[in-house]
Amino acid sequence: MDWDKRNIIEKGNYDVIVVGGGIAGISAAVSAARNNLSVLLIEKNVNLGGLATVGLISWYEPLCDGEGKQMIGGICEELIKLSAKYGFDNLPSKWGGSGEFPSSNERYSTYFSPTVFSLALDEYVLENGVKIRFDTLGVYPVMEGTHAIGVICESVEGKEFFGAKVIIDASGTAVVMERAGVPTVVGNNFMSYVAHGYQVENAENLKETGNTCKFRKWIGVGSDMFGTGAEKNMRELKGITADDVTKYILRGKKGLLKKIKEYEKNSYDIMTLPGMAQFRTIRRIVGKTDFNAIDGEIFEDSIGSCGDFRPNGKGKHYQLPFGALYNEKFDNLIAAGRIVSSPQGDGWEVARVIPVCALTGEAAGNAASLVVKNSVKVAEINIKELQKLQKNNGVLF
Numbered sequence: 001m002d003w004d005k006r007n008i009i010e011k012g013n014y015d016v017i018v019v020g021g022g023i024a025g026i027s028a029a030v031s032a033a034r035n036n037l038s039v040l041l042i043e044k045n046v047n048l049g050g051l052a053t054v055g056l057i058s059w060y061e062p063l064c065d066g067e068g069k070q071m072i073g074g075i076c077e078e079l080i081k082l083s084a085k086y087g088f089d090n091l092p093s094k095w096g097g098s099g100e101f102p103s104s105n106e107r108y109s110t111y112f113s114p115t116v117f118s119l120a121l122d123e124y125v126l127e128n129g130v131k132i133r134f135d136t137l138g139v140y141p142v143m144e145g146t147h148a149i150g151v152i153c154e155s156v157e158g159k160e161f162f163g164a165k166v167i168i169d170a171s172g173t174a175v176v177m178e179r180a181g182v183p184t185v186v187g188n189n190f191m192s193y194v195a196h197g198y199q200v201e202n203a204e205n206l207k208e209t210g211n212t213c214k215f216r217k218w219i220g221v222g223s224d225m226f227g228t229g230a231e232k233n234m235r236e237l238k239g240i241t242a243d244d245v246t247k248y249i250l251r252g253k254k255g256l257l258k259k260i261k262e263y264e265k266n267s268y269d270i271m272t273l274p275g276m277a278q279f280r281t282i283r284r285i286v287g288k289t290d291f292n293a294i295d296g297e298i299f300e301d302s303i304g305s306c307g308d309f310r311p312n313g314k315g316k317h318y319q320l321p322f323g324a325l326y327n328e329k330f331d332n333l334i335a336a337g338r339i340v341s342s343p344q345g346d347g348w349e350v351a352r353v354i355p356v357c358a359l360t361g362e363a364a365g366n367a368a369s370l371v372v373k374n375s376v377k378v379a380e381i382n383i384k385e386l387q388k389l390q391k392n393n394g395v396l397f
């Protein structure tokens with residue numbers, strides 16, 4: 001080992017370490033653990049769910065193609081059901097829900113409570129045999145050439161080393177893979193700062209209609225994903241320096257306070273502020289294959305299919321290539337979630353939403369199990385075996 005072990009506490013070894021407990025990391029960890037691997041899920045926050053919960057996104061984009069066909073199953077479907085299991089929100093009856101005040105009547109999607117879903121995610125992850133480590137920042141992968149032997153982390157205990165046979169980067173920023181030397185690309189973002197609020201008018205509406213689903217409400221500043229509402233002449237923003245992240249957050253908060261000041265006193269309160277910066281695209285890897293979201297494109301190494309959540313995406317069918325999850329020069333690093341190899345534009349737009357993050361997460365966990373069990377590199381796993389594992393858990397192709 002050529003790394004400096006002074007002042008580093010060795011914390012034991014796992015088959016798989018997953019860095020990041022967002023939707024992708026949760027899916028990856030559960031999928032790996034179901035293959036009887038020892039799995040450690042490292043999360044810098046103290047709540048699971050990442051942008052979906054801590055970041056208050058709270059809308060699960062559709063699992064269907066918008067024309068009645070279900071496109072994604074597996075862990076992604078387990079998670080959408082879990083997201084609406086408790087609290088106010090219901091899936092449409094067409095997609096197996098109670099049908100009572102559904103968030104959407106048409107597509108297989110739902111609002112969910114970010115706080116209650118996060119609590120339920122702890123239970124889900126633990127029941128599946130994953131070990132969780134909160135309040136722990138994955139700092140550096142320790143590399144022997146192109147092979148990672150573990151991750152250095154920082155926690156309240158100090159600097160720690162966790163050994164692993166495979167590392168899954170589900171950080172949303174590709175922090176592990178970038179620091180291992182995997183080529184990456186940085187994304188552009190419009191300003192977004194969205195919180196959750198209560199408004200007297202919503203309470204009145206709830207009393208009148210009984211529709212609890214409409215009670216929780218986003219309040220935000222900035223623009224939507226298309227840049228609508230963006231301030232004039234504002235440059236697109238990136239989330240890869242601490243200064244930029246701080247500026248982005250402060251700008252968002254200032255805008256939100258300005259908006260609150262415009263409301264009549266006693267008519268409004270903020271329930272929760274986002275616990276992480278709402279950058280849509282921070283950094284993604286350059287993988288073996290790019291996912292470009294081309295309708296009908298087929299991949300031999302497909303890990304499953306998805307649709308397109310966007311208003312103009314109805315009826316579109318995509319396959320996700322396993323090649324988007326790794327760079328072939330690195331033996332045992334796998335990407336999951338919004339950092340997979342998908343160029344800015346349609347590819348990244350489609351790959352970064354919650355259902356697709358769950359899909360790539362599940363594939364990353366299954367692929368890790370094949371790396372461990374067959375003692376091969378990520379690039380050498382048997383794709384048919386990976387596809388079988390995916391299908392066995394209900395992933396659709």
Ligand SMILES: Cc1cc2nc3c(=O)[nH]c(=O)nc-3n(C[C@H](O)[C@H](O)[C@H](O)COP(=O)(O)OP(=O)(O)OC[C@H]3O[C@@H](n4cnc5c(N)ncnc54)[C@H](O)[C@@H]3O)c2cc1C
Binds near residue numbers: 020048171
């Ligand atoms: C404004 C906005 C609106 C959106 N709207 C929707 C929507 O309506 N519906 C939808 O489906 N999707 C939406 N998305 C996209 C979606 O929410 C996210 O892309 C998706 O949830 C990302 O999941 P992930 O697991 O890949 O990453 P993340 O959610 O970013 O999770 C990464 C996790 O890793 C942790 N982490 C990061 N670095 C480290 C480290 N070094 N050590 C330990 N832990 C670390 C983070 O704390 C986080 O928990 C939206 C995104 C934004 C920004």
